[in-house]
Amino acid sequence: MPKSGSPGPLYKKVKSFVLDRIHSGEWRPGDRVLSENELVRELGVSRMTVNRGLRELTDEGYLERIAGVGTFIAQSRSQGHPLEVLNIADEIHSRGNTHRARLIYALEEPVSPDRAVALGVVPGTSVFHSLIVHYENDRPIQLEDRYVNPAAAPDYLSVDFERITPSEYLLEVAPLKKVEHMVRAVMPTDEVRRHLEMPRDEPCLLLVRRTWSPASTTKAAVASTARLYYPATRFQLGAPFSVRTGDS
Amino acid sequence: MPKSGSPGPLYKKVKSFVLDRIHSGEWRPGDRVLSENELVRELGVSRMTVNRGLRELTDEGYLERIAGVGTFIAQSRSQGHPLEVLNIADEIHSRGNTHRARLIYALEEPVSPDRAVALGVVPGTSVFHSLIVHYENDRPIQLEDRYVNPAAAPDYLSVDFERITPSEYLLEVAPLKKVEHMVRAVMPTDEVRRHLEMPRDEPCLLLVRRTWSPASTTKAAVASTARLYYPATRFQLGAPFSVRTGDS
DNA sequence: CACTTGAACCTGTCTATACAACTTCGAGGT
DNA sequence: ACCTCGAAGTTGTATAGACAGGTTCAAGTG
Known part of the structure; x- marks a missing residue:
């Protein structure tokens, strides 16, 4: 299993950063996620890289994004999603x-x-x-x-x-x-x-x-x-x- | 229905360019798709934009990409995919x-x-x-x-x-x-x-x-x-x- | 002949920068 | 009190350039 600071694509580090906080319960549905620019400063990667990570998490149903407002944890990731959760x-x-x-x-x-x-x-x-x-x-x-x-x-x-x-x-x-x-x-x-x-x-x-x-x-x-x-x-x-x- | 040369995001123009040729039968499963640099010249957009379009089509199961080799039409997009085909x-x-x-x-x-x-x-x-x-x-x-x-x-x-x-x-x-x-x-x-x-x-x-x-x-x-x-x-x-x- | 090397091309990723469109909110004018 | 306008912050998109790592193939070497 890869460690949290391990190598690999940087946009995956962005995804892990957000997913970890969702899974740990620190960020709950409806909460606001750090903005792209804040994540740029937090993780030391470029905004395009942050954007790709957040965009993929949005496609996968974890986040909801509203232009001009912000990024939020999706309300309900409906139960039973075995097409992504393999285990x-x-x-x-x-x-x-x-x-x-x-x-x-x-x-x-x-x-x-x-x-x-x-x-x-x-x-x-x-x-x-x-x-x-x-x-x-x-x-x-x-x-x-x-x-x-x-x-x-x-x-x-x-x-x-x-x-x-x-x-x-x-x-x-x-x-x-x-x-x-x-x-x-x-x-x-x-x-x-x-x-x-x-x-x-x-x-x-x-x-x-x-x-x-x-x-x-x-x-x-x-x-x-x-x-x-x-x-x-x-x-x-x-x-x-x-x-x-x-x-x- | 939007016209082919209509405005909107350029990466969608890339996707339409490829999808049109798949749906028309011009490109068949296993065929090689134009490389990113060829599409850059063909469509007059930057390589990052071409990359995003092709990457999304790959995620959606239309294409298969092999680093160092090329991009190909996916072998069999299995029948009945109503989670994407709405109609x-x-x-x-x-x-x-x-x-x-x-x-x-x-x-x-x-x-x-x-x-x-x-x-x-x-x-x-x-x-x-x-x-x-x-x-x-x-x-x-x-x-x-x-x-x-x-x-x-x-x-x-x-x-x-x-x-x-x-x-x-x-x-x-x-x-x-x-x-x-x-x-x-x-x-x-x-x-x-x-x-x-x-x-x-x-x-x-x-x-x-x-x-x-x-x-x-x-x-x-x-x-x-x-x-x-x-x-x-x-x-x-x-x-x-x-x-x-x-x-x- | 067999093997190595390197050029050419491919995808994958990352960066810095830029502009557009949108929302929010407060300052200032009527 | 109401309205307008603009600044600031946000996401969405596009660009040019760069480097890494993979594959292919031909030229050159032994």
Whole structure:
């Protein structure tokens, strides 16, 4: 994990400066953020750099900016934003709730032909497969059915997934380069319904996530694919964002 | 609709320049895009401006950039991206299919208390309410249940919604400032299931969309709220995006 | 032939400066 | 008391210049 004063792009330092104060609770929704010129003096970077950081945070829904007035912490970043929050434990904790995980199994198995294509490995290879239930305040909130490319995380099976989530572990082992999401509504299978303790006739929100790691040269390898099942009545996916018009 | 050489931010001209060539088919997935310096000469703007335009298109999934190599049209912008494509007709046409709309009703009705809050009007006011089925190649793909704030679009009820979609009309009448989405999985009511010609036991993907118009001073008014129902088996919502790391 | 080196080009980032448009607020005039 | 005007602060955008790090490819070297 990068330290706060670590190298890297300066505009990310601007973003961290603001995000840290939001996450710590020092700045609350509606509060005014330091102006661009104040941040220039505070952080010792140019105004264009500050502007880029704040503009990205605005696009991501954290801030609201009014020309001629100032920059403010956005009122409500709606709950459940897993298209950006990759780690469900973080998301649950940010709601002030407790997270617990139960491992159903984690094993190595030969990959099926279609999954081989999805994972970008040659058919016949063995891949890692884990099934985990995530609880929010002791109520099941997500069933995580995940396949991992062994090339990206060779020690995957020896991780204690009740202490660290697969997302957390994979983020430590390999930085990820790209994420792709598909959202669908499905009826749960009996197994899914049992693990999520769902009543009959309740649908699931299914989030299919593929993550890519930077690989050797020009060809990026898929690191992992996950099917994340959410009970429909306990979850909704929010995505507020400012519009970028200009499309024809 | 703004003309191609119209005023407005120059970085949007860069984006339009590229998007127009993508939409017209002149540039296909995998093709190389003009380099930043070439676009500087072509469009007569500075490199920073070109960079911002291309960077935003990359964030939105249209382009892929490789440092030291070049900029390329992204391979597959996955189907169904209604968090950015606001108009379903555009989306269907971009898949090369035909769009048709059938108006169930469009009327004025007193607003319910909770909907008044959601729309940001005083309870007791009348609002516009329309119900429309959208077809892709003559198969129902979306049921659009929409409430419109009369202040934002006074002539809403006199529009021919089988020729122009509500999204299109509202975009013409009032520029929108913010969009908020919530995605849920639900079981359809009998009415929804009938309009979408869905079998029993099939869930719906429900997209709740609220759009805001820029209003007088400091208080932005909600222009419209829409509940968009998609049959689960005929639709999935895709969201590829490049990761912005740096969050704690 | 195999290898190294360097030029040319690409994207990514940062800076200093500038101007425009907007809001707020107070000073001054009617 | 009311209105107008302008200063000061804010965000939004655009520019020219600079450097770093990556890739490609050809020329030159062994």
